[in-house]
Amino acid sequence: MNIELFIQRAEALHKQLADLYQTASVLPWIPPDLLPQAFKELYSNSKMVQLAAEELYQQNEELLQTRTQLEAERLHYYNLFEFAPDAYFVTNSEGVIQEANLAAAKLLNTTKQTLFGQSMINFIRIEERESFRSEITQLFQSDRGKELVLRLQPDDGEPFDAALTVAVVRNQHGKPTSLRWLLRQINQHHLNDLGLINREEYLSQDRPIYTYTKGEDIPLNPLVIFYICQGLVKLNTFCETGEEILVGLATPQMVFGSSMTSLPIYQATALSDVKLVSIHLTEVALNPILSNILSPKINQRLKQTESLLVIFGKRRVEDRLYHLLQFLKQEIGEPVAEGTRLNLRFTHEEIASACCTTRVTITRLIGKLQQQGVISFDSKKHMIVREC
Template sequence: MNIEKFIQRTEVLHKRLADLYQTANVLPWISQDLLPQAFKELYNTSKVVQLAAEELCQQNEELIETRNSLEAERQHYQELFEFAPDAYLVTNTEAIIQEANFTTAKLLNVSKQFLVGKPMINFVPLEERQHLRSELIQLSQSDRAKELLIRLQQRHGELFDAALTVAVVRNPQGKATSLRWVIRNINERKQGELAVVKNDSDLFYERPVDKHSKGETIPLNPLVILYVCQGLIKLSTYCETGEEVLIGLATTGMVFGSSLTSLNIYQATALSDVELVPIYAAEIATSPSLSHKLLPKINQRLRQTESFLVICGRRRVQERLHHLLELLKREVGETVPEGTRLSVRFTHEDIASACCTTRVTITRLMGKLQEEGIITFDLKKHIVLKNFD
């Protein structure tokens, strides 16, 4: 019922009851004792209804005012969303688009009304879709936003390099309900920059930093080269027998990535807590200063790989172990009063894989070196090299 009509009816009812009550009181042939008590209660009740109706009317006006205010605020933020300079969109947890602004439609070359209901994965090249799915699964288990470097494809258009910042929205129970995306065209950003890389700090200035804990396997994107800001990463592969083979170590200031190898199986494992900066390969191709800065680091990675290959080429296991310890001393050694301490604890299994031999053999040879006083171990079981020539 319309609230105004309800108010009018209560007023008419109250007036009629008032007239009837007054008439009954003045008629000379009706005794006051004959006036029903129920009639009096009905009159009093009608006054209560009228007061309640007036209060309801006031509350209704306040609700209308609040609703108008909220609608104006919603419209304000909707306009900010629609006309933002960056591409914004909202998807469900399966990356099905629920909302998208005009910038997104323009960037993806799709009419805005046709974006809703489309899977975000449709705008990703086939060869990169599995990588995006894996990243979204990891993101659903995290509470922080993450920036993904990936290629996107416009509808009936060309590929472009994009930076996707994705955040998870959760309900009060902590369950993921939707994803919020910000999409930036890296190509356009790079065309407008005159960046000059002067030192390593410029490599990760204003770039996202990926952090991984010790023992964690680091996901690799074939389109990205990872720069090590801090920590140590073990690079390995697997032979036909299923045994892991150590093929390199990426220390602070070095780069690595699956694009720098032809191996079908290439794994990166954090040997300590690490911080990595992803650098999109397309950026290197379009930035002479960036490629100039990264080229020596890529060469350093390749030279280290050759050193590991030389170790594997030695005929005697003792020689392989000797040269491996020399390499580790150079790469991760730190001077201590007792000699040179390897900053990372290597297991006999790690050393055996790099020397292409068995763990039992390495355990025997390491024991012999320890007996000869060539190596010792500190309290954390790190190898300390003493007078090792």
């Protein structure tokens, strides 16, 4: 039964009970004090069901609106992936290609359909394959990405030097599930540059640093990408009712900007004291090294948006809250003896907004999770999420 039909039936039932109750109340041969108590309670409960149905309908409408907005955001980031100027791959943990964008197929002189199911190592020269396997094995033992310079052999084409960036994606138990690959053809000049620079320092050097205090809105420029040197930034939009919708949480070494979204309303707010540098899109287009460094960071935002889309797609509020806590644990969590401590304090109102529900509901569910031992709070009221 859909929500609209449920509401219609609840309203019809309530009207019938109201009419029946009114009729019984005015009949002269039935004393008011003899009206059955059960009938009165039934009428009262019918009214509560009607109110609950209306609230459920409103929350469902807000949830559908949120999903529509996030789907538009996901499609925008998908297009950034598909039509990115650099080659991008997604493989399983064995290196077998599962996804590739148009630039990847063009660079390797083949089609996207032909790439699917092939191993990345097939495009690496035989002389370099052993060292390549060794590098990937080391990657699985670290939480940091690996940057390599290799000579690749495309299908029926000339070998070329390439800068390869690869990172591991792990599940909640820390087991590798997939790999993300960024590939860019480089000439000898770029080859020398990539070997000398520190990528994070490269983004901030010789650029002015902008500071914002906690709670301050960050002005956005459609021609600029912001790189976070320090602090946390909340990215959100607003639905037609004026309620806030979380679309991202930018942490240090991540990027954000209004040019990276198709949402008509897009707001960035400092969740802590923040230091940023701005990078003009013209510079990105003209500087291949800068583009090479920023591409995986933009893809990181795509993955985060997809994670939030999955969370908002959960039908039950309990599931949305649980997965939101797992998301926060991954993004801003710090290991402690009791579990994983969230480095920021969130109000129940903020969590309710992110879960598309009410503050009262979140307060009740958080209390329940505390009783179950799933979460706790330290002396500074920071939430600690336990392993489960």
